[in-house]
Amino acid sequence: MYDRGSGSSNPSEQTVELLAAAGRAVETLVAERIGVRGSSPLHQSVLKALADLGPHAHLDLATQTEAPLDDVVRVIDELMEQGLVHAMVVNIGGRHEVVTLTEAGTEALAATVDDVKSLQDALLASITKGERAQLHYLLRRVYTTATRADGLRSVSP
Template identity: 60%
Template sequence: MAERSRARGLSYHHQLVLETLADQGPHARRDLAARIELPVADLSRAIGDLAARGLVQVMVVNIGGRHEVVTLTPAGTTELMALQDDMKSVQDLLLASITRGERAQLHYILRRVCATAARAGAGESATSPAPPGGPS
C-alpha cells in the first residue's frame, strides 16, 4: 500500500491531510496539526507539497486574528478517491485467499485489538509515573 502511495507522490502525511479534510472539512493549519497529531513543521511541508500539486488550497482568514485555513480542492478529492481505489485493490489482492466470513471475522478481531490498544494508550498516560524532577 505504501508503494502505491509513493508511486502517486503521496506520503502517509499527505494522505492524512487529504482524508481529514475530506471527512471533516476545512481546518485552520494549527487545528489540523492537532487533529492529526502531526508537528506543525511536518504538516506545513505536507500542505506545501499538496498545494503545489493543486490538491489543497490555503486561504488567509482574518477573524479574531490571522489564520491560514486549508481546504481540499476538487483535484484533491479526485486524487484521494483514486488513492482509496488503489488501497482497495491492494486489500482485495491480499485478502483474496480468505472467504467473506473469514474477512468479517478478521475485521472483528482487528477492531477489538485496535480498541484495546486505544484504551491501553489512554490509560498509559494516566497511570505513567511522573518524570524525575517533575510534579508528583
C-alpha cells in the same frame, strides 16, 4: 520480519508478534502504493482530514494527523504546489490561514482509496467475505484494547 519457526511457542506471544509483523508489512505495502503517486502517508492523512472534516488551519491539521506542525506545513505546501489543496485567509477571532481540499485533491484521494482497496483485496483474496467481516471485527476489538493504555499498563505479563 516474522519467522514462524522462531520466537516463543506460546500462542498468545506468537499472535502479538504476528500482528506486529503484519502491521509493519501492510504499512510498507500501503506506503509503496501511495508512493507511486508521489504521495506519503502524511499527505494522505492531510487530504483525508480535509475531506472528512472540512477546511482546517495548519495547527488543527497537525492535531488531527498527530504529526509535527513543521511536517504538516511542508506537506500542505507540497499539496498546494500540486493543486490538491487551497489556502485562504479568514478573519474570525484573528487572522488564520485555512486549508481546503480542491476538486483535484478529492480526485487524488479517491484514486488512493481505490489503490488501497485493491491492495486489501489482494491481501485478503484467500479468505471468504464472512471471514473478512470477522477479521475486521476482531481487529477492531484488538485495536480498541491496544489503545486503552491504562488498561494495558495494569495487566501483568
